[in-house]
Amino acid sequence: xxxxxxxxxxxxxxxxxxxxxxxxxxxxxxxxxxxxxxxxxxxxxxxxxxxxxxxxxxxxxxxxxxxxxxxxxxxxxxxxxxxxxxxxxxxxxxxxxxxxxxxxxxxxxxxxxxxxxxxxxxxxxxxxxxxxxxxxxxxxxxxxxxxxxxxxxxxxxxxxxxxxxxxxxxxxxxxxxxxxxxxxxxxxxxxxxxxxxxxxxxxxxxxxxxxxxxxxxxxxxxxxxxxxxxxxxxxxxxxxxxxxxxxxxxxxxxxxxxxxxxxxxxxxxxxxxxxxxxxxxxxxxxxxxxxxxxxxxxxxxxxxxxxxxxxxxxxxxxxxxxxxxxxxxxxxxxxxxxxxxxxxxxxxxxxxxxxxxxxxxxxxxx
Ligand SMILES: *Cc1c(COP(=O)(O)O)cnc(C)c1O
Numbered sequence: 514x515x516x517x518x519x520x521x522x523x524x525x526x527x528x529x530x531x532x533x534x535x536x537x538x539x540x541x542x543x544x545x546x547x548x549x550x551x552x553x554x555x556x557x558x559x560x561x562x563x564x565x566x567x568x569x570x571x572x573x574x575x576x577x578x579x580x581x582x583x584x585x586x587x588x589x590x591x592x593x594x595x596x597x598x599x600x601x602x603x604x605x606x607x608x609x610x611x612x613x614x615x616x617x618x619x620x621x622x623x624x625x626x627x628x629x630x631x632x633x634x635x636x637x638x639x640x641x642x643x644x645x646x647x648x649x650x651x652x653x654x655x656x657x658x659x660x661x662x663x664x665x666x667x668x669x670x671x672x673x674x675x676x677x678x679x680x681x682x683x684x685x686x687x688x689x690x691x692x693x694x695x696x697x698x699x700x701x702x703x704x705x706x707x708x709x710x711x712x713x714x715x716x717x718x719x720x721x722x723x724x725x726x727x728x729x730x731x732x733x734x735x736x737x738x739x740x741x742x743x744x745x746x747x748x749x750x751x752x753x754x755x756x757x758x759x760x761x762x763x764x765x766x767x768x769x770x771x772x773x774x775x776x777x778x779x780x781x782x783x784x785x786x787x788x789x790x791x792x793x794x795x796x797x798x799x800x801x802x803x804x805x806x807x808x809x810x811x812x813x814x815x816x817x818x819x820x821x822x823x824x825x826x827x828x829x830x831x832x833x834x835x836x837x838x839x840x841x842x843x844x845x846x847x848x849x850x851x852x853x854x855x856x857x858x859x860x861x862x863x864x865x866x867x868x869x870x871x872x873x874x875x876x877x878x879x
Contacts, residue, residue: 514815514816514869515816515817515818516816516817516818516857516866516869516870517818517857517859518818518819518820518855518857518858518859519698519857519858519859520859520861520862521697521698521702521859523861524859524860524861527861528754528755528758531754532704532751532754532755535750535751535753535754536747536750536751538750539746539747539750544746545745545746545747546743546746547726547743547746548746550746550749550750550753551569551743551744551746551749553749553753554567554569554744554749554750554752554753554756555567555568555569555709555744555749557753557756558693558709558711558752558756559711561676561683561756561759562676562683562684562685562686562691562711563682563683563686564683564685564686564691564711564712564713565686565712565713565715565718566711566712566713566714566715566717566718567709567710567711568709568710568711568718568721568722568725569707569708569709569725569743569744569749570707570708570709570710570721570725570742570743570744571706571707571708571725571741571742571743571744571745572694572696572706572707572708572742573601573672573692573693573694573695573696573699573708574601574604574605574608574694574708575708575725575740575742576672576692576693576694576708576709576710577601577602577605577642577668577670577672577692578605578608578609579710579721579724579725579740579742580605580668580690580691580692580710580712580717580721581605581606581608581609581611581640581668582609582720582724583690583710583717583720583721583724584639584640584666584668584689584690584717585639586606586609586610586611586639586640586666587609587610587611588610588611589610589611589637590609590610590611590612590637590638590639590640591611591612591613591614591635591637591638591639592606592609592611592612592613592614592638592639592640592641592642592668593614593615593616593625593630593633593634593638593640593641593642593665594606594613594614594615594616594625594641594642594643594644594670595615595616595617595618595624595625595626595643595644595646595846596615596616596617596618596826596827596828596842596843596846597618597623597646597823597826597827597846597849597850598644598646598670598823598827599644599672599673599822599823600823600827600830600832601672601694602642602644602670602827603615603827603833605692606642611639612637612836613827613833613836614633614638615827615828615836615838615842615843616629616630616633616843617629617842617843617844617845617846618843618845618846618849619845620845621786621788622649622651622652622786622788623646623647623649623785623799623849623853624643624644624645624646624649624650624651625643625644625651626845627651627652627655627656627659630656630659631659634663634665638663638665639665639666640665640666640667640668641656641659641660641665641666641667641668642667642668642669642670643656643667643669643670643688644670644672644673645669645670645671645673645674645677645684646673647673647785647793647795647796647797647798647799647822648673648674648677648700648766648793648794648795648796648797649674649677649785649787649788649791649793650674650677650678650679650684650788650790650791650792650793651679652679652788652790653667653679653680653682653684653687653688654680656688657687657688660688666688666689666690667687667688667689667690668688668689668690668691668692669684669685669686669687669688669690669691669692670691670692671684671685671691671692671693671711672692672693672694672696672699672708673694673699673700673796673797674700674794674796675693675699675700675701675759675763675794675796676700676759676760676763676794677791677792677793677794678791678792679790679791679792680790681792685711686711686712686713689712689714689717690710690711690712690714690717690721691710691711691712692708692709692710693708693709693710693711694707694708695707695708695709695744695748695752699796700759700762700763700766700794700796701752701755701756701759702755703745703748703751703752703755704747704748704751705745705747705748706748707744707745707748707749707752708744709744723736723737723739724739724740724742725739725740725741725742725743726739726741726743727739727740727741728740761860762860763794763795763860765860765861765862766794766795766796766858766859766860767793767794767795769795769798769858769860769862769867770785770793770795770798770858772864772867773798773856773867773870773871776867776868776871777800777871777874780871780874780875780879781802781879782800782801782802782874782879783800783801783802783852784800785798785799785800795858796858797820797822797855797858798855798856798858799822799853799854799855799856800853800854800856801849801852801853801854802852802854802879803852804877804879805821805851805852805853805854807877808854808874808877808879809821809854811873811877812870812873812874812877815873817857817869817870817873818857819854819855819856819857820854820855821850821853821854821855822853822855823850824850825850826843826846826847826850828842828843828846829847856870857870
């Protein structure tokens, strides 16, 4: 009995024929950079996100980076983000030349603690980056009011939250601009790297479009120093096939999460809390326990693959020692980094597999 953390092979088998046809079509047309498939995917994905514009880029990290640049974030600026996130969130800020300013997380949602943002705002603060971590949206009304009060951009890191909803609205373009990742293991994953920026702001959309393509709108007319960061046409073709299944795959994730939570009721592990305003899309199903390391080893030895997202908070990463945060600065983030454990989560997971995981947790003595 082996249970993987994600199962990309079984997903491929379920759509094999369609993907092969899409890939062959791109090769036959030999139109490998931008073109129709990218344009159609951008339109289709943006429409599903209830956003006016979608711009395909090379990765989720680039989507964040180019979104920051489009907002004019530059050296000397400060950008507020949670201490518990994937390293790409602060890296994008650093790439833009700005300084990441970290905030502790909320003990129930595991997202940025909205009550602790205001005290971090300075004259240099230009933007807030909410991260809809694990697929659970941040409370965007509270955040929007705060951003309005201080005239700050909201740049959403929706890389784990494809089609998640805040009070019935899709995340990504609730703020000024938002970033998605199509890293293979994400809720919508390409067969390689990929990313996309969504926005309702025509100027920001235009700027990102040029930034990803050498700073040009008309070929060989470079209006500023841009990048080569385009979504691959091959990936766009694959993503168009997979996009048709995204709602169904998200529903399955939600069902699996409910099953886990139901079966884990009565044990000592702490199951995720869905915020009342949220449609949580469970990119990850994260539990907490004081005996995390022992449980991780127990499950791994039994052939059940688990993960930790993330074991080292941003402020304790060597890469960010220049920010000079001390241990103890973000108590919830630090406590949770030692207690969180991500259980296997992917649409193709079966009830039997979920039962096996839960039974193993019970055998371990939780
Ligand atoms: C995956 C991810 C990213 C980066 O996306 P890539 O496509 O891997 O560059 C950024 N932020 C978060 C929260 C992510 O999970």
